[in-house]
Amino acid sequence: MEKERISKLMAQRGMCSRREADVYLERGWVLVDGQTAIVGEKALPTQDITLLQSGQQEQSTRVTILIHKPMGIVSSQAEDGYQPAVSLISRQTQSVSDKSGLRFARNHLNGIAVAGRLDIDSTGLLVLTQDGRIARTLIGDQSVVEKEYLVRVDGQLSDHDLKRLNHGLSLDGRALKPAQVAWQNHNQLKFILKEGRKRQIRRMCEMVGLRVVGLKRVRIGSIVLADLEPGCWRYLRADESF
Numbered sequence: 001m002e003k004e005r006i007s008k009l010m011a012q013r014g015m016c017s018r019r020e021a022d023v024y025l026e027r028g029w030v031l032v033d034g035q036t037a038i039v040g041e042k043a044l045p046t047q048d049i050t051l052l053q054s055g056q057q058e059q060s061t062r063v064t065i066l067i068h069k070p071m072g073i074v075s076s077q078a079e080d081g082y083q084p085a086v087s088l089i090s091r092q093t094q095s096v097s098d099k100s101g102l103r104f105a106r107n108h109l110n111g112i113a114v115a116g117r118l119d120i121d122s123t124g125l126l127v128l129t130q131d132g133r134i135a136r137t138l139i140g141d142q143s144v145v146e147k148e149y150l151v152r153v154d155g156q157l158s159d160h161d162l163k164r165l166n167h168g169l170s171l172d173g174r175a176l177k178p179a180q181v182a183w184q185n186h187n188q189l190k191f192i193l194k195e196g197r198k199r200q201i202r203r204m205c206e207m208v209g210l211r212v213v214g215l216k217r218v219r220i221g222s223i224v225l226a227d228l229e230p231g232c233w234r235y236l237r238a239d240e241s242f
Helices: 006-012 018-026 053-060 132-139 159-166 200-207
Strands: 030-032 049-051 064-069 123-129 147-154 180-185 188-193 211-220 233-235
Touching (some): 006 018, 006 030, 006 049, 018 030, 018 132, 049 053, 147 200, 159 180, 159 200
Antiparallel strands (some): 064 123, 064 233, 147 211, 180 188
C-alpha cells in the first residue's frame, strides 16, 4: 500500500477539497494519527485524519447560493461580453423566498465557484458554493446526485430512440450512464441524469433527430427550483442538503 498526499486523502473522504486541505494543513489544523501534518506530507489510506475544530468552524461559515439562471447569462467566467451568473448576486436580487436567515455580505462571494454549469441558452437551477465538500458531491468523478431537466423539443421521436435516450448513447467515444427520460407532454421531455457532460442533453437529442428549443434545470438532488424567481437567488439553508 502506497502513501498518498494528505490533501488527496481528505478530498477522497469528503472532508474538503484538495485546495482547502492545503490551506488547513498550512494552518496546522490537520492531524494524522494525532500528529500535526504539513503541506505536501503523505499518509497511508488506512491512517486516521482529523480536521481540528478551527477548520470545522471555518467550514460552517461557508455559504452555498442557489440562482435561477436566466437565458443569456454564462455560468462562470464572462465571455464575449456576456454577464456571468455571479454578477446576479446582490442584496437587491436576494429572493423574498429565502428562509435561510442569512443576509448578503460581500465576503460570501470570496472563492465561490459554480458546481455544475448550465450553458448560455439554458435556464434554471445553478449552484455556486464556497464549500469544496458540496462541489465534490455535485461534480466529483464519483457523484451520483440526480439533476432533473425539462426539455422542449422539436421533431419526431420513436419508441426505439426514446429507449436509446434512456440508455445506449455515447458521447466522445464514451458510453453515457443510464438516464431517466420520459415525455411530460406532446413537446416536452423530462431528463434525469447523474452526470453532466458538456451540452449533454442537446447532443443526446441531436443524436435521435430532435432539436432542443428550451432547456430548464428544475432539480439537483433534493433541491428544487420551486418558486425562485428568474435572475434571483437564495442561500442553501442549514437544514437542506443535496
